[in-house]
Amino acid sequence: PRRTRIHHLRELKERGERWPMLTAYDTYTAEIFDEAGIPVLLVGDSAANNVYGYENTLPITVEEMLPLVKAVSRGARSALVVADLPFGSYALGAEQALTTAFRFMKEGGAHAVKLEGGARFAPQVEALAGSGIPVMAHLGFTPQSEHALGGFRVQGRGDAGERLVEDALALQAAGAFSVVLEMVPADVAKRVTAELVIPTIGIGAGQETDAQVLVWSDMAGMNRGRKPRFVKQYADVGGVLLDAARRFGEDVRGGSYPDAEHSYS
Ligand code: KIV
Ligand code: NA
DSSP, rough: OOOOOOOHHHHHHHOOOEEEEEEOOSHHHHHHHHHHTTOOOEEEHHHHHHTEEESSSTOOOOOHHHHHHHHHHOOOOSEEEEEOTTTTTTTOHHHHHHHHHHHHHHHHHOEEEEOSGGGHHHHHHHHHHOOOEEEEEEEOOOOHHHHHHHHOOOOOOOHHHHHHHHHHHHHHHOSSEEEEEEOOOHHHHHHHHHHHOOOOOOSOOOSSSSEEOOOHHHHOSSOOOOOOOOOOOOOHHHHHHHHHHHHHHEEEEEESSSOGGGGGO
16 A cells, blocks of 8 residues: 555545544554554654653654554554654754754654644744654644643633634644644534634544544553543554463463473474
């Protein structure tokens, strides 16, 4: 199958066809999701929690993200690979955003980058898009701003809904190719989706966005902790792995592994 391109995503919106996006942090998951026909893979800075065990996304660095971007790029044969710019790697200005994004594209093999924030980040988006780097924007609840937003809370209720629409329009005008809407009331996400020509990708943003994204470890039950309301769990990979590890342990302790079949004579 051919590589997903940003114009394909725009065409899907024009045709009213929805599409899925998943995070991936390594080659095996990238290969599996690619085979499943997921057209866009996000190497999210959610790797902070899901790979490195941090409490939130703030601590993860470019150096920690890069190996994961490389691994996913190697595994994704058709999917468009988007690399998340971590906290503190783009807020200083267009130059810093370019420096970080060039590393993810050149060293990591990413096809696009994502950054969090509203109209204030239009200069970064414009510089990136103007330098040949497709940019996915991210509005609503933006985890890198957890402390400023006062925790995990729905964003864009009431008057804030209007500002969210304006931010989305500003980022589109700056050259973003898509925008993630996280924890936004469904009617606000619907409005943004109708007003933009670029696709919206919802996570906790209702049914009306052009696409939907989930963190794979939440979606597949690899993350065994508490899950937000918007997560639907499609598998119990954590449970399968727990059982496999337990049975391996039992076999080794009981002497039934390895047997003749798994030994060399
Ligand atoms: O880092 C991440 O996984 C994300 C998605 C949830 C959009 O930003
Ligand atoms: Na992220």
